Amino acid sequence: MAHQPIQKLVIVGGGTAGWMAATSLKHSYPHLQVTLVESSEIGTIGVGEATIPTIRRFYAQLGLTDEDVMRKTQATCKLGIQFNGWLQENSSFIHPFGSYGEALNGVPFHHYWLKQRETDAATALEEYCVAVQLARHHRFSLPPTNPQSSLSVFDWALHLDAGLFASMLKEHGIANGVECIDAKVERVDTVLENGFIRALHLDNKRCVEGELFLDCSGFRGVLIEQTLKTGYQDWSHWLLCDSAVVAQSELEGEPAPYTQANAREAGWQWKIPLQHRQGNGLVYSRAHQSDEEAENELRANIGEPLLHAPRILRFVPGMRNKAWNKNCIALGLAAGFFEPIESTNIALIETAIEKIKLLLPDTSMQVALRDEFNLRIQKEYESVRDFVLLHYCLNQRQGKFWQDYRDISLPESLTHRMALFKANGLLPRQRHEIFQPNSWLALFDGCRYYPSSYDASIRQFPDTMINRGLSTMRERIMGAVQKSPSHTEFLRRCLS
Numbered sequence: 001m002a003h004q005p006i007q008k009l010v011i012v013g014g015g016t017a018g019w020m021a022a023t024s025l026k027h028s029y030p031h032l033q034v035t036l037v038e039s040s041e042i043g044t045i046g047v048g049e050a051t052i053p054t055i056r057r058f059y060a061q062l063g064l065t066d067e068d069v070m071r072k073t074q075a076t077c078k079l080g081i082q083f084n085g086w087l088q089e090n091s092s093f094i095h096p097f098g099s100y101g102e103a104l105n106g107v108p109f110h111h112y113w114l115k116q117r118e119t120d121a122a123t124a125l126e127e128y129c130v131a132v133q134l135a136r137h138h139r140f141s142l143p144p145t146n147p148q149s150s151l152s153v154f155d156w157a158l159h160l161d162a163g164l165f166a167s168m169l170k171e172h173g174i175a176n177g178v179e180c181i182d183a184k185v186e187r188v189d190t191v192l193e194n195g196f197i198r199a200l201h202l203d204n205k206r207c208v209e210g211e212l213f214l215d216c217s218g219f220r221g222v223l224i225e226q227t228l229k230t231g232y233q234d235w236s237h238w239l240l241c242d243s244a245v246v247a248q249s250e251l252e253g254e255p256a257p258y259t260q261a262n263a264r265e266a267g268w269q270w271k272i273p274l275q276h277r278q279g280n281g282l283v284y285s286r287a288h289q290s291d292e293e294a295e296n297e298l299r300a301n302i303g304e305p306l307l308h309a310p311r312i313l314r315f316v317p318g319m320r321n322k323a324w325n326k327n328c329i330a331l332g333l334a335a336g337f338f339e340p341i342e343s344t345n346i347a348l349i350e351t352a353i354e355k356i357k358l359l360l361p362d363t364s365m366q367v368a369l370r371d372e373f374n375l376r377i378q379k380e381y382e383s384v385r386d387f388v389l390l391h392y393c394l395n396q397r398q399g400k401f402w403q404d405y406r407d408i409s410l411p412e413s414l415t416h417r418m419a420l421f422k423a424n425g426l427l428p429r430q431r432h433e434i435f436q437p438n439s440w441l442a443l444f445d446g447c448r449y450y451p452s453s454y455d456a457s458i459r460q461f462p463d464t465m466i467n468r469g470l471s472t473m474r475e476r477i478m479g480a481v482q483k484s485p486s487h488t489e490f491l492r493r494c495l496s
């Protein structure tokens with residue numbers, strides 16, 4: 001007998017994860033009955049304001065335009081992240097949402113650049129990336145829809161107000177038929193024979209039954225952990241930060257079109273400019289810095305007045321043993337967490353929603369679909385973990401925290417990738433990864449980690465020819481940058 005399609009989807013949690021899942025799944029499966037339970041008494045985490053470009057694809061699928069979202073969430077544009085002081089106290093680089101240079105003769109651009117680095121004519125990698133140059137000059141314009149060459153290719157994301165973003169999605173979800181219940185889950189009924197979740201008992205005396213449950217309840221993991229005891233892979237031996245102190249402040253000058261991540265004594269501090277205020281947070285390791293020291297360091301590095309008293313958040317870096325267990329799938333903070341250095345957490349919610357759509361089970365909850373989902377999530381999280389670790393492991397800074405990072409025994413997956421790049425500049429492309437070769441290149445360059453060789457086929461080209469080609473690329477990029485308005489001017493035109 002054919003199995004029945006899922007008809008009742010129940011989501012616990014009305015933060016970014018819950019509302020992204022509710023809106024997106026209701027949009028794709030209009031006949032699905034979607035019920036979302038959230039607790040205004042518990043509230044949401046209220047952070048998560050820097051995104052990567054996938055967010056724009058996410059809301060475009062719902063029929064929302066960039067202008068709609070930017071207006072409703074007080075957003076500004078983001079071309080990448082500026083890392084200050086990570087390698088050494090005075091170093092700085094930008095990880096852009098964009099590519100570097102143009103490939104020639106089928107050989108990626110960076111090999112030519114590496115060859116030039118061996119000569120007196122060496123130039124900086126960032127001169128070949130239009131996104132970095134726009135960011136450095138505080139300019140912004142939309143990427144060309146039909147780029148003539150890869151030199152003009154870049155992407156962009158948003159800095160947005162997390163509370164306003166969740167409210168916007170909630171409004172959209174409810175207008176499209178998502179049922180929202182404001183109540184606390186008090187008790188969860190499971191089926192005796194197989195441990196599957198059957199129903200939620202709420203503190204308003206309602207009982208909500210479902211076939212598939214999404215746990216978007218944040219760090220609590222009300223279903224995935226408190227009920228199903230799924231277990232967690234704790235990665236704190238690799239990722240030392242376990243706390244953040246956060247505060248909003250008034251904007252310092254005109255908003256920059258990038259996030260700032262500034263290295264500090266025992267962690268790093270973000271600055272996220274919105275239209276109406278600035279988001280700030282210091283991510284730190286409690287083993288290396290007390291809460292009080294962290295708060296003082298945060299305050300010392302942002303302009304007064306703060307718009308509220310600083311809040312402290314704790315976390316354990318890592319991920320659930322299984323994001324999908326029985327008939328429950330965890331998303332967002334309930335599934336796992338990385339420090340937000342690369343703004344990956346919301347992106348991981350998006351990619352998990354895409355996987356749910358691809359592997360949507362019927363009421364029999366096919367094991368093969370579940371296993372495939374968990375495998376893909378595991379690989380994706382591990383790859384983000386490695387990318388985050390790379391920011392730290394090559395540092396040359398003073399201080400115990402930074403020294404401890406130098407002494408960490410790295411995962412084999414990361415040492416292998418570093419060895420490939422070291423050997424001859426190889427940047428493998430893996431389908432499941434959020435960060436593609438250009439991102440790894442930006443980071444290797446930011447860490448001054450270079451290969452000992454490059455693609456042998458370009459040895460035949462004389463230096464003069466390579467210099468001429470690279471010089472033309474730099475001129476074309478700067479020409480495009482000079483034609484672009486300032487970020488502030490772009491926002492004014494876009495939002496008027």
Ligand SMILES: Cc1cc2nc3c(=O)[nH]c(=O)nc-3n(C[C@H](O)[C@H](O)[C@H](O)COP(=O)(O)OP(=O)(O)OC[C@H]3O[C@@H](n4cnc5c(N)ncnc54)[C@H](O)[C@@H]3O)c2cc1C
Binds near residue numbers: 220340347
């Ligand atoms: C310090 C910090 C900075 C971050 N910065 C970024 C960033 O810049 N970019 C990025 O992409 N991500 C960032 N993140 C991650 C991002 O904030 C989250 O991924 C995102 O907000 C999703 O959160 P959530 O919806 O999973 O959880 P939450 O926002 O915590 O929502 C949980 C929901 O579950 C509900 N709930 C809980 N228990 C119950 C119950 N018993 N009954 C009913 N409802 C319940 C709550 O009321 C709430 O609605 C950051 C996280 C932290 C900690």
